[in-house]
Amino acid sequence: MSYPNEFLGNFRPVYLGILKAKGVMPERAKLELIDEEPEGAAVFEQIGVLDVLLQLENDLNFLTIYTGRPAYFQEFTETMYEKNGLIVRVFPKKRLKLQRAGEGEEFLFDFEWQGTCYEGQICRGRHYIPIHKRPWETAENLDIRVPIGYNTVIVKRLQKKREKPRRDRFEEAFYGS
Numbered sequence: 001m002s003y004p005n006e007f008l009g010n011f012r013p014v015y016l017g018i019l020k021a022k023g024v025m026p027e028r029a030k031l032e033l034i035d036e037e038p039e040g041a042a043v044f045e046q047i048g049v050l051d052v053l054l055q056l057e058n059d060l061n062f063l064t065i066y067t068g069r070p071a072y073f074q075e076f077t078e079t080m081y082e083k084n085g086l087i088v089r090v091f092p093k094k095r096l097k098l099q100r101a102g103e104g105e106e107f108l109f110d111f112e113w114q115g116t117c118y119e120g121q122i123c124r125g126r127h128y129i130p131i132h133k134r135p136w137e138t139a140e141n142l143d144i145r146v147p148i149g150y151n152t153v154i155v156k157r158l159q160k161k162r163e164k165p166r167r168d169r170f171e172e173a174f175y176g177s
Contacts, residue, residue, distance in 0.1 A: 011056070014146070018129070113132050
């Protein structure tokens with residue numbers, strides 16, 4: 001079963017919230033991405049993989065894409081190299097089964113609609129996040145409940161701290177402290 005994900009339109013704060021919840025600095029995170037199917041269930045989803053990557057382009061220092069359509073990402077990979085100097089690695093999905101977790105904090109975002117979760121990819125140092133295979137929910141106070149592997153992380157929404165209104169010296173004298 002697959003679920004549309006309403007949080008993809010403004011994904012950057014969610015991504016940064018996931019990193020914060022896991023205690024990982026954005027410059028240390030290694031993002032790996034499993035591309036969605038070329039056609040099929042994603043017909044009604046307005047936000048695709050490429051749209052999410054464009055939101056995150058300034059926060060990425062390491063990116064690997066597992067896909068069955070490498071030509072689709074060619075322009076994006078060239079642009080990332082020209083703008084940020086980032087070499088995006090693009091591999092076929094078959095290679096994912098051979099891949100093991102490396103060093104550092106890896107985040108594997110699964111954008112596939114069909115099939116089962118890649119739970120074999122869950123290991124120490126790698127966080128598996130299914131985008132469409134498990135529902136993301138709005139938690140209390142507009143926070144987001146994100147399934148990560150077997151666990152759930154609550155991503156806090158960005159909050160602006162409200163400062164206490166300051167009084168000038170005349171108001172302090174009149175109202176007291």
